[in-house]
Structures are given as structure tokens and as C-alpha cells.
Amino acid sequence: SLAAQDAPAAGKFGIGREATPEEVAAWDIDVRPDGLGLPEGRGTAAEGMAIYDENCASCHGDFGEAVDRWPVLAGGQGTLENERPEKTIGSYWPHLSTVYDYVRRAMPFGNARSLSDDDVYALTAYLLYLNDIVDDEDFELSKENFTSIKLPNADNFIEDDRESEPHYADKSDPCMRDCKPDKAEVKMHAAVLDVTPENADDNAPQGGID
Amino acid sequence: SLAAQDAPAAGKFGIGREATPEEVAAWDIDVRPDGLGLPEGRGTAAEGMAIYDENCASCHGDFGEAVDRWPVLAGGQGTLENERPEKTIGSYWPHLSTVYDYVRRAMPFGNARSLSDDDVYALTAYLLYLNDIVDDEDFELSKENFTSIKLPNADNFIEDDRESEPHYADKSDPCMRDCKPDKAEVKMHAAVLDVTPENADDNAPQGGID
Amino acid sequence: AAALAGTGLARASEGEEVITEIQDWNRYPGDGVDARPYGQPSQFEAHVVRKNVPWLTSDSISSINFTPLHELDGIITPNGLCFERHHAGIAEIEPGSHRLMINGLVDRQLVFTMADLKRFPRENRIFFLECAANSGMEWRGAQLNGCQFTHGMIHCVAYTGVRLKYLLEEAGVKTAGKWLLAEGADASAMTRSIPMEKALDDCMVAFAMNGEALRPEQGYPIRLVVPGWEGNMWIKWLRRLEVGDEPWEQREETSKYTDLLANGKARRHTWVMDVKSVITNPSPQAPITHGKGAMVLSGLAWSGNGAISRVDVSIDGGRNWHAARIDGPSLPMALHRFYYEFDWDGSELFLQSRAIDDRGFIQPTKEQLRSVRGPNSIYHNNGIQTWHVDGEGVVENVEIS
Amino acid sequence: AAALAGTGLARASEGEEVITEIQDWNRYPGDGVDARPYGQPSQFEAHVVRKNVPWLTSDSISSINFTPLHELDGIITPNGLCFERHHAGIAEIEPGSHRLMINGLVDRQLVFTMADLKRFPRENRIFFLECAANSGMEWRGAQLNGCQFTHGMIHCVAYTGVRLKYLLEEAGVKTAGKWLLAEGADASAMTRSIPMEKALDDCMVAFAMNGEALRPEQGYPIRLVVPGWEGNMWIKWLRRLEVGDEPWEQREETSKYTDLLANGKARRHTWVMDVKSVITNPSPQAPITHGKGAMVLSGLAWSGNGAISRVDVSIDGGRNWHAARIDGPSLPMALHRFYYEFDWDGSELFLQSRAIDDRGFIQPTKEQLRSVRGPNSIYHNNGIQTWHVDGEGVVENVEIS
Numbered sequence A, B: 001s002l003a004a005q006d007a008p009a010a011g012k013f014g015i016g017r018e019a020t021p022e023e024v025a026a027w028d029i030d031v032r033p034d035g036l037g038l039p040e041g042r043g044t045a046a047e048g049m050a051i052y053d054e055n056c057a058s059c060h061g062d063f064g065e066a067v068d069r070w071p072v073l074a075g076g077q078g079t080l081e082n083e084r085p086e087k088t089i090g091s092y093w094p095h096l097s098t099v100y101d102y103v104r105r106a107m108p109f110g111n112a113r114s115l116s117d118d119d120v121y122a123l124t125a126y127l128l129y130l131n132d133i134v135d136d137e138d139f140e141l142s143k144e145n146f147t148s149i150k151l152p153n154a155d156n157f158i159e160d161d162r163e164s165e166p167h168y169a170d171k172s173d174p175c176m177r178d179c180k181p182d183k184a185e186v187k188m189h190a191a192v193l194d195v196t197p198e199n200a201d202d203n204a205p206q207g208g209i210d
Numbered sequence C, D: 001a002a003a004l005a006g007t008g009l010a011r012a013s014e015g016e017e018v019i020t021e022i023q024d025w026n027r028y029p030g031d032g033v034d035a036r037p038y039g040q041p042s043q044f045e046a047h048v049v050r051k052n053v054p055w056l057t058s059d060s061i062s063s064i065n066f067t068p069l070h071e072l073d074g075i076i077t078p079n080g081l082c083f084e085r086h087h088a089g090i091a092e093i094e095p096g097s098h099r100l101m102i103n104g105l106v107d108r109q110l111v112f113t114m115a116d117l118k119r120f121p122r123e124n125r126i127f128f129l130e131c132a133a134n135s136g137m138e139w140r141g142a143q144l145n146g147c148q149f150t151h152g153m154i155h156c157v158a159y160t161g162v163r164l165k166y167l168l169e170e171a172g173v174k175t176a177g178k179w180l181l182a183e184g185a186d187a188s189a190m191t192r193s194i195p196m197e198k199a200l201d202d203c204m205v206a207f208a209m210n211g212e213a214l215r216p217e218q219g220y221p222i223r224l225v226v227p228g229w230e231g232n233m234w235i236k237w238l239r240r241l242e243v244g245d246e247p248w249e250q251r252e253e254t255s256k257y258t259d260l261l262a263n264g265k266a267r268r269h270t271w272v273m274d275v276k277s278v279i280t281n282p283s284p285q286a287p288i289t290h291g292k293g294a295m296v297l298s299g300l301a302w303s304g305n306g307a308i309s310r311v312d313v314s315i316d317g318g319r320n321w322h323a324a325r326i327d328g329p330s331l332p333m334a335l336h337r338f339y340y341e342f343d344w345d346g347s348e349l350f351l352q353s354r355a356i357d358d359r360g361f362i363q364p365t366k367e368q369l370r371s372v373r374g375p376n377s378i379y380h381n382n383g384i385q386t387w388h389v390d391g392e393g394v395v396e397n398v399e400i401s
């Protein structure tokens, strides 16, 4: 309520003002794995397909396979141990909430925040469909059934344990003299690959930086 | 000699090369009070007047009195204890060598290094004349008689003795509480003077920054 | 000393013309004090710029460019050269229209203006900011030929701002509040979850970098400062802080910024940037051009765990190591500048540097990292970098035995 | 907390439109990473510039401009805002054409190229550079209304360069060599004499400032660094160092940069910049706009004698003093940033700051200085500055009882 605003803030410095409920609602758009932050709403995969084809397919491809170097959204299941893993919603992402949250805040790229909450439910349902996580195009995703969906790779995330790696765990003094037997030999040249953009003949290699 | 250049430099790092005599001569243009650095040459005050009127008077005035805010070069003797001292070669400068050195390296402003060594002797002689230090317009200044000229204010320079000033010499703890009797009263307002260039009505006050 | 013949003397008996002839700049005045209200680098430094690699990303709006480390010295990165990484380009925000909201598990949900933020006690700290993907291309071996490209997603800046703690205390964090979501105001509305312990420890909301207002590409008017932790968490154009009891598992902490291991598992919450160093000179973009003799090797070292206690340099590909000289401020979670001066005999060199931080972590080799993690982690590649120098002083990024 | 009514809410029951409406920068992407190879400040910071005072000097080529201290924070001055003082404008020198010569009383007269200089061991140091004439207008009382104009001929920069000692040792200084003449390559061929003791102690030949190459207006490609001593001695576009047995008594150390006392005598060799401080916020160009309540007072302190050990702040014109908080690096001969946080009750203030250095020198009042020196010294005015704040937060430069 606004009446409270005229009273001094209870903080130590008394700086700032209380946010109005409308202001918090306008910005508090995040969604958590446990469903906290999900808005009222619903949408089917079929509805999502129409929205997707209109707003998303130009970059992400008709089936989420991506155009050019835009992100791939579907497929890649079973590739995480491959030489070139394909990390998608279906193959890699642990939580469905992240799809809803991210599409709502940042997509379509170039016109963020232009979708309705129902649109985002429908798109999320369709992305499940493109990733073979639901098979029925009439599948409807809603605030109510949202947290019942588990993504396939959810259990494959572990907490950071870098400090236990042998090179970090070993705190002995590093070798200073005669640390390796033979003279150094070149095993790989950047100049052979020649992908540095300063050179005239730029060739894009596979992969990139996410 | 250039032969020596092929030998390694005797310095610790062996970086750089020896300067040739011509290179040193080209840059070593400074002149000291004891005459070190003075080139061969000579010129009279009368010759200096012609060069001055042509190259210098437009800024420094026909008599060294200066045009607009360009520097004053003559006059001001006896003003050093006044409210507005006028510091010139005649009233303030301790050494004639500085005139020769500075005119040679930096004047005329906009076309430095354009004068011959004889020109600079003549101009220096003329500046002595404008400052009433020599009275004869046929007075000739040369490498030979240069150090015989003493400037009037030469003896009025003392070494830095700031540390002996009472406020610096006193190393006791400064007052922290009730250090002055009455409430502070404004004695002078910058806004009254109104010389700050950010305001619309800029008025140049007397004086400036050298 | 170089023979005079090699120095461009027109006639050796006279000297170099740049000395014996009066140059224009010795004679004619240049620009006055009204010409450059905000100064720029010399026209002769036009090559010292951030560079992007077009094929790395789908477009330039969600992409990166790289700091030209090989052209810089000391530990401060000039504001104009701090690498950029945006997800929806540079948000241009009029500071009078910017707000910072604190919501969630707090006693009072608050809104601050920029003027409000400048009424909290300020502090000044120098920190590096490294993108977790810096050197990411090197997981598969030497690829890009220049430290600007292999290591240039880092900068080090003196920040002025407000301790995040003061802002959170002003709102009053509830006992259940263990996580913080930080959100940006740009078109990607960038978000990251930060554990409350870090938020209350050393995080800042910064409004100035290297003395002046933040640059637009670095989050003007405010960014979050998360010392020692991956750059993606340093939310730019910061508009909201939500206090919660669990992490949010946002796109940038699940799809991205998780480290895929060889066994298909992925590490999450890999926040700290590990101990790391790189030789910036010589390097592929900065070859040795002066021939044999006294030379200066220089580089940068840093650790998200604290200060750097030592840097070792090898010129024979890790067979023998020499302690380098760290010069300038040595501050926790800041860049450290090191030098190693030696006489080059003109023979082939394999240059490496190895940093050790004050928690005792030693920068690993790329082989050590690959043997534990495989080649697919993308992020957190802090392996020892090798530059090969040939007899002409030409430098190349290589992998060696 | 400010009442919501005062915050520009369209309809208070909803909230501010900048929050409740999606702004353009929340929706549409901005510039990509290829747009700004060398970045610039925000368009909303266009007022943060160096300013000159046309009537102070005869023309803009031999003149000064001033650093906007009231817009900056921390201790580092951004390169683009470091005040300028030239005697013949900005020399634009192609570094390949620049040489540094050492001549005079040395075993070997030497010439160095820029490439040569970069082969000597380097160091990195943060130093203030203050023009000896900074605050010179204040000798006659409060004149210019803003700390940019009263105190803006100072900057503080992280330098990278070579110890002058190494260069002199390379040439081999003869026993009789007690003085050094440093000369610039600009059209004023600026010169100053420096005692050999200082030259061998802590002087540097710098080629980089704040990480990147020196700026043209600061002497690109090299300048002399003379820590703690008056700015005029820090020769820009340095081209020559001559070793001699006596000082040269050049124009800039006789006609200028000597301090005329009331008795007509003048001090010479007044090299050290004395202990000094100034409150940068609030100040005439940076009034208090937030009304009563918590506020941050901030300022800068420095001494050519070493580090600052304490800064005191008074809000009642020197009747009572409070120890300020020094924040950020505290380095000898560098700027120190201080803060004093207090609750403003809306009444008139007389703000002053007083610095004390680690040799025990205490910043004097203007009255103390004038009583010893009279009003004609021009240089070395380090007196305590007073700002008057009225009930509206408007700030003015005043002299008080």
C-alpha cells in the first residue's frame, strides 16, 4: 500500500522506496524448477507449432535443427559422450522451467517480451514435442501440469568438484629443472589450421563459443 | 666515429647505439648561465629591433609591453612587491642565458627553430635594450661577451625552504574539536566574482595562469 | 648495440634525418586544449582495438570480441578495450530511467534510482573479469593464432560502487533467503543465480570503472561485480535482485556455463575462475623483431581464488622453469603483470608460463585438464599455453610433447 | 525513503512507467560486438569532459584544460580526461620516427628507438601528476566556482615504463654528472633540470598509461615520470636527456615555476607538490540534489612526499573535524580517495578537507600560506578549500572566517 511509503524506510540508511505490487509483477518474470513464478495459462503443442513456425523457425529451423549457426533446440539425445556433442533441450537441459523462463524473457530474438504467457506455454509444449519428450501434438502444458514434466538429462548434473582433480589436489612444489625427458616437439600448429581472422583466408572451423 | 658502433655497447644491456656528433649537435641546443652551449655568433640591438618588429612585435608589442594576453617581455622593474607584479626579463629573470636558450628553442611561437644563431644574439641584445639593461642600440652581444651581462633581479632567488614554514615545521596533532570561536562567516563568494566559464556571462578577471 | 647501418641513417657520417633535420612537430604547434574534450589514442595506435571472430557465433549481436592483450601493459585494461560479450547487443539506458529493484524474500521490496545508489557507502576495488569460455577453443588443441583470440576474453578494471551487502541489508533478507537472482535490463534480460554467501561477502553494484561512469557495453549505468567468478555472472544493466531459497537454474546456468565431462555428466555451479596465466609478449601477434640480445618477456596471471603468489616461465617447453618477476599491484582476484628478462640467443623457443595462487593451486597443463575432463567442457580452460618462437622471432600457437 | 509522489509515478497505484512498461532496451537488441572496436563513454555522459578557461591564457595552444574531478570516482583518471597543459599544442609523433638521446657527461652518448626502450626491464607504478599552478587562482581568494577549475590540473595514472636509472647506467654517468636536462620534441622543445639524485631514485620513462600507449596530449610515445614533483617537469614527447654538472636555469625554472614571495624574493627549485586535498562531491558543479538524509561526501588527497596517512573533514568550516575513510589503494605519490558519510539535516554547511601525509606534513589553511608567502606565488597553493552548501544543496566556492 502507498500509505506506508510516507513512513521512513526501516533500512539502516533509509534510502530507496518500497516497490509497488504492480512494479514487482512487471519485472518478476523468472520461473524456477519448482514452478515458482509460473503464470496462469496454458497452450498445446499444436498451437505452439503455429507460433513457432511464425516466430522461431527462421533461426532455429522447422524442427529445431537450426539454420546456419543459430542455436539448435531439438535432437542430439545420446550424443553427450561423442566427439561433437549436440546439447539441446532434449539432450542436455535439466529443467523445463528454463525453457519457459528463457523464451518468455529473451525470445524471439529481436522482439523479446512480445509473446503472451499462453504463447510461451504453447511453445514450450511444442519444444517438448520436437524433442520427442511428448508425442501427442494435442498435449497441453499449463501452470497446473508443468512441474510433472521431467527432462531426460536431469540427473546428469553434478556439483563442481574441480578442487578434487589430481592437478589441484596435489599441493607439492612444482618441478623446476629437467621436468620432461626430450626436447619439445610440435604436435599441432595453429597456423596449419589457419582459422585466425587476422589472416586473409579465414576458414570457419566446426564449433564455436557458446 | 662509426667504426665503434659495430662493437658491442659497453652498457649492461647493450641496447641502443652511439649518437653521431652531428646528431648531438642537432639536438644539443641548450644554453646554461655559465655560457655552456652558446654557439658562435653575434648581433646588435639595432639588428635585433628589425628582427623583433618583423617576428615578435605582433604578439609581444613594439616595446615588449605585449598585445592582449601574450607575454610581456619588458618593463615591470620594481613591481615585484606590488599587488600586481609584472615579471619580465628585466624585472624578474635571473639569467640572460635563458633568453637566448628559450628564444632559440621556442620562438617565434608558431615557427620555432626558424631563427639563425646570430638572429638570436641580436634579439637577445634588443630585449636587453627594451629592458633598459643596455642603453646603446649599437650594443653587440656575442658568445664572447655574453656571460658578462648580469640581469637586475639575479640575486633575488632563494632555495626552496617551504619545510621551514611554521605550518609545516609544526608537527603536533591538528585540532579536532572547537578549533575556532564563532560560526563561520562568508568573506568572499566566487559567485559574486562570476568568472567561471560554465556560466553564460563570462568576464575575464585580471591575471591568469602562467 | 645495433650497427648504425641498420638504423635507417641516410648518410651514416651525419646521423639519422629524424634527428639531424627539424621535424614538423619540433617547429609547428599542434592541437590546442579545446580540440579534444574527451581524448583518444594516437592515430598511430589505430591497430589497438577489440576484434571479433565472425564465425564463432551466429551474429554480432549475441557475440564476443577480444581485448588486444598483446598491445597492453600493466594490470589495468583501458575502458575502450575491455572485451565485450552481449546476448542482445549494447543496451543504451538513460540513467534517469534506470531502476534497481530488490524483491523476493526480503522485509521490504525496494526500488532504487541511480541517485539513491550514490548515497550508500562506496568502495573501490580492482578485479579481473574473465569469460568462462576464455580459451575455450583450445580444448581441442592450438587453434587461434594470437593471445587476443586465445585469452582476450578478460579485462581488469578499478570499480567504484556499493557493497551488495548494504543494499540487501536495506531490504532486509529473510532467514530463508539463501540465493540471489540478478537480472539485467537488456533485451536478453540476462539472469544468474548467486549464492547468498558470495552476495554478502564481496559482491558490489558498480557504477564506475577506471574512474569514470561504466561504459555502455559494460552495463551502464550499473553492473554486478562478482569478484573471481565467471564473467557471465557479472550482470550488466542490472535492474533486479530477487532473494530466494533455491537457485533458479536459468538458461545461463544449465544450457550454458555447465561443464560437460567425457562421461556425459556435467558440472554445474562452476563459478570460480581457476588460476591461469598467459605470455602476452612475445606472442603470435607480437613477434620478436629486434633480433638476438636482451629482451623482455611479459604476461598476465590471475586467480579467482585470490592473489598470485608466483609465476614461472619456461623457454624450453616446460623442461626448465624460471621464477618470473611480478611487478605492480598484487591484489586478490586482479590481474598480475609478470616479466622475465633474458638474453635471446636467436634459437627456437617454446614459451610457457605457469601461475600459482595464494591458496596453493598450480596452473595445470592442457593435458592434465583433458585427461580428467575430456575435450568438451568449453568453459574453464586454464591450461598452460605454449608459443613457439622460430629463429626469425615469428611466434605461433602450438601444442607440444 | 522518499515519498512515492516525488518519484515521477504516472499513477501511484500502479508504479513508475519505466518499470511497468517494457522499455525499448528490454525488447530490441542494441549494437553488436563489431560496432565499437575502441569504445566510448555513454551518450548520456557527454557532459563529462575536460574544460578550458579561454581567458586564462593568450590562446588555446599554449594553455590548459581541467579534469572533471566532480564526475570521477576512485583514484584512476581515465586517459581521455587527464587534464592537458601544452606550450605548443599536441605534438603528433609517429613512434618509428621518435628517438631518445642521452648526451653530456656520460661515457657513451646514446640514441634509443622505441623498440630499444621496450627491451629494458619495465615497471608499473601509479602516480598523481599535478600542475604546480593548480589552485593558483585561489591565492587571491575564491574565484572559480567548481573543483574542476580550482583543482582540476591533476590526474592519477598507472604508468608502465623503464626506470630512468637503467637508461642512464647504460650511457654511464660520469662522476661530475649531478644534474639532468630533460627535453621534449614538441614545438616548445620543453626543458627542465632535474637533480641526478631524483633521476636515479624513482623517475621513469613511460610509454604506457592505464594499460595502453600514452595519449598524444600526454607525450606519446614517451614522457618522463617524476613522482611527486610538479607536472611541468614530467617532460612529454621526451627526446633528449643531457647529463651536466649544474642546473640549466631554463625558462620553465626561472621565469616560470619560481614562487614570488611578498618581499620580492622568489623561491626556486620548488619541485615537490605539497600535501593537499579537495572535496569533489558535493562541490559547485555537483550540488546535493537528494535533500536531507544519508549522504556521501567524497574527495581526493595526495602528497608529493609520500602516502596520505589521514584525511579529516569538517562540515562547519573548520570548527570540528572528523576522520574520513580512505578507500582503495593507498600508494605513495598517488591520489587517495576519501569518503565521509553523514546524515544531512538540510542546514547550511561549510565543507573542508585536510590531508596529512606519512611524513607528518599537514595541509595548511589558505590564511597560513598567505601569511607566509603573500598572494603572488602563483604555484604550490595547497590551502584548505571551502565549499558553502545552502539549504537547497547549492554549493559555492567561498572564503570564510
Ligand code: HEC
Pocket (backbone or CB within 6 Å): A052, A055, A056, A057, A058, A059, A060, A070, A071, A072, A073, A087, A088, A089, A099, A102, A103, A107, A108, A109, A110, A123, C058, C062, C063, C086, C087, C188, C251, C255, C256
Ligand atoms: C533472429 C533469430 C532468432 C529467432 C527468430 C528466435 N531465436 Fe531463439 N535464439 C536465437 C539466438 C541468437 C539465441 C542465443 C542467444 C544468446 O546468445 O543468449 C537463441 C536461443 C534460444 C534458446 C536457448 C538455446 C540454448 O541452447 O540455450 C531457445 C530455447 C530459443 N532461442 C527459443 C526460441 C523460440 C521459442 C523462438 C520463437 C518464439 C525463438 N527462439 C526465436 C535466435 C533466434
Ligand code: HEC
Pocket (backbone or CB within 6 Å): B052, B055, B056, B057, B058, B059, B060, B070, B071, B072, B073, B087, B088, B089, B099, B102, B103, B107, B108, B109, B110, B123, D058, D062, D063, D086, D087, D188, D251, D255, D256
Ligand atoms: C604568435 C605569438 C608570438 C610570437 C610571434 C612570438 N611569441 Fe614569444 N611568446 C608567445 C607565447 C604564447 C609565449 C608563452 C609560451 C608558453 O606557454 O610557453 C611566448 C613566450 C616568450 C618569451 C618568454 C616570456 C616569459 O615571460 O617567460 C620570450 C622571451 C619570447 N616569447 C620572445 C619572443 C621573441 C624574441 C619572438 C620573436 C622572435 C617571439 N617571442 C615571437 C607568443 C609569441
Ligand SMILES: [Ca+2]
Pocket (backbone or CB within 6 Å): A028, A029, A030, A031, A036, A037, C242
Ligand atoms: Ca521471482
Ligand SMILES: [Ca+2]
Pocket (backbone or CB within 6 Å): A129, A130, A131, A132
Ligand atoms: Ca517427434
Ligand SMILES: [Ca+2]
Pocket (backbone or CB within 6 Å): A194, A195, A196, A197, A198, A199, A200, A201, A202, A203
Ligand atoms: Ca585465417
Ligand SMILES: [Ca+2]
Pocket (backbone or CB within 6 Å): B028, B029, B030, B031, B037, D242
Ligand atoms: Ca647541452
Ligand SMILES: [Ca+2]
Pocket (backbone or CB within 6 Å): B129, B130, B131, B132, B135
Ligand atoms: Ca630604453
Ligand SMILES: [Ca+2]
Pocket (backbone or CB within 6 Å): B194, B195, B196, B197, B198, B199, B200, B201, B202, B203
Ligand atoms: Ca561566468
Ligand SMILES: [Co+2]
Pocket (backbone or CB within 6 Å): C048, C071
Ligand atoms: Co602497437
Ligand SMILES: [Co+2]
Pocket (backbone or CB within 6 Å): D045, D048, D071
Ligand atoms: Co554525471
